[in-house]
């Protein structure tokens with residue numbers, strides 16, 4: 001009888017480890033992943049796109065671009081023909097971290 005209780009206690013200890021370790025692992029992975037995503041987002045948002053003036057290469061209407069975080073290349077959707085182009089950035093100061 002005493003042995004069964006001891007095994008139950010041992011099993012519950014193992015079970016509590018089994019229950020508590022994976023969430024900590026998940027939190028660690030989640031924190032790392034969140035940190036990476038935030039770092040990546042922060043890197044991507046170093047530059048803000050305020051405005052773009054230009055016309056659609058297909059239907060020639062003026063493109064209207066909402067301001068927001070600048071991407072490289074920055075996708076631009078045409079309101080006229082729904083052609084999605086991209087704004088390519090000739091390395092205008094985007095290479096500040098690649099100064100070697």
Ligand SMILES: [Zn+2]
Pocket residue numbers: 056057058059060061078079080081082083
């Ligand atoms: Zn167009």
